[in-house]
Amino acid sequence: MAPAHSEPELRASLDAVPRYRAGAAPPPGPVGVVAYKVASNENPYPPLPGVLAAISDAATGINRYPDFGSAQLVAELARTLGVNPDQLALGTGSVSLLEYAAQISCADNDEVVFAWPSFEAYPIVTAVAGAQAVQVPLTSDHHHDLEAMLAAITAQTRLVIVCSPNNPTGTAVERSAFVDFLKKVPSRILVVLDEAYTEFVSDDASFDSLALMSQFPNVCILRTFSKAYGLAAIRLGYAIASENVASALRAVALPFGVSSVAQAAGLAALAPPAQRELQARIAQLNLERERVVKALGALCAANPEGNFVWLPLGERSAEFANLCQEQALSVRLFVGVGVRVTIAEPQANDRLITIAQGFSDDHASA
């Protein structure tokens, strides 16, 4: 009799891969209360009509494979950014480019240094590449501790990820501190600057990260159409790097990963009329952010530069998240650390403010 078939043997290191926790849909609220999902830093605005039209046009051709190199979109992005097209690599969301960055830099047991708490995909892409995560705690005011990150670099370090503005704390790295950091990181190490929220950064905190690449060819910038551009479900992100690094990213990329529909949506979103409307929306969301930050006061971390706020409530985080759930706001809870809330529709922001004010009053009187 043939031996019983068993499950195949999988890579032992897969056990080390944490599972991604996707932002939850909002629970149904009390009768008459509209539910809002503020757990995934999505854009509350629906797609622009011009982008939707481009998507439905492109949908008529989906019996064909997409253009392999996304030539038109790459050309338009290169023109917009003022870089050489060969410096770009596209991916199905910038999460895919994070994975590619780990793949091109790390082999088994190499080390990836990043701040913590930061984006939850970093430990995953590190483990998928078979590498070891080296998590460096943020400073007490929720910023990257660049000094400590430097100190964490060893001979095994192949990749350093800096998230600015940082998800979930909203803090941005400062230009001069980042330049000092880059001067000290050994140039053999790939430094990924994850700028998923760069469009929301205030003028005061923003700097030309692209300009740093001529001085530091080991820097790779990641951006996405998911957040400010409001195209999270189209799955489109890109890397800007040296031609050598960009070429390596393209070499490991999933073939045809960027669909024709995504390419068309990206092109339409870059067109001047769409850009004007997107800038207006970003300005509006930033005004809302300012309003929320003022109302939340000491409950939220100072100077958030993304489309979200961070409430570092420690042990009280779950209690706050529960209050939000009861009011049909699905926030993102980091157990024992804090709560991240997306700046969304004004009504959702109003509700957050009301809950937060009740919460501080309760704790003030306790």
Ligand SMILES: *Cc1c(COP(=O)(O)O)cnc(C)c1O
């Ligand atoms: C949302 C996010 C991304 C990008 O997500 P994609 O949808 O895959 O482009 C990347 N980095 C951070 C820090 C994010 O919060």
